[in-house]
Amino acid sequence: MKTPRLNRKLVLEAPVRNADGAGGYTETWQALGTVWAEVTARSGSERQVAGVPVSRVGYRIVVRGAPEGSAMRPSPEQRFAEGTRRFVIRAVAERDPRGQYLTCFADEEVAA
Numbered sequence: 001m002k003t004p005r006l007n008r009k010l011v012l013e014a015p016v017r018n019a020d021g022a023g024g025y026t027e028t029w030q031a032l033g034t035v036w037a038e039v040t041a042r043s044g045s046e047r048q049v050a051g052v053p054v055s056r057v058g059y060r061i062v063v064r065g066a067p068e069g070s071a072m073r074p075s076p077e078q079r080f081a082e083g084t085r086r087f088v089i090r091a092v093a094e095r096d097p098r099g100q101y102l103t104c105f106a107d108e109e110v111a112a
Helices: none
Strands: 008-019 025-049 052-064 079-082 085-094 101-111
Touching: 025 079, 052 085, 079 101
Parallel strands: none
Antiparallel strands: 008 025, 008 079, 025 052, 052 101, 079 085, 085 101
16 A cells, blocks of 8 residues: 555644524534645535535545544544635545554535
8 A cells, every 4th residue: 555645734623513592503613733635536426406506526535643532533524624625524444554544535515
């Protein structure tokens, strides 16, 4: 297995829920830190949502490993940000037996 080329700087973000005073909540995003990653497109599709075309592309994002419980270990429902782009993490797996790298499977959705 070749060493990944970590050449993209991404911000790892986690959702934060704040009470809205009416029994519900609003969701904002909190930056946890910056990671270097290798980002590779996997597959894409387009669908209609309320009459608007929405493009979804799946990505494989490889980052350095972090121990279980670390705030810098990505987890599902967190996301990576790169400028105005957002990659929602769907699953995370160790890329190698020693856990040096993690593979994050993420989606980016864009309304056309």
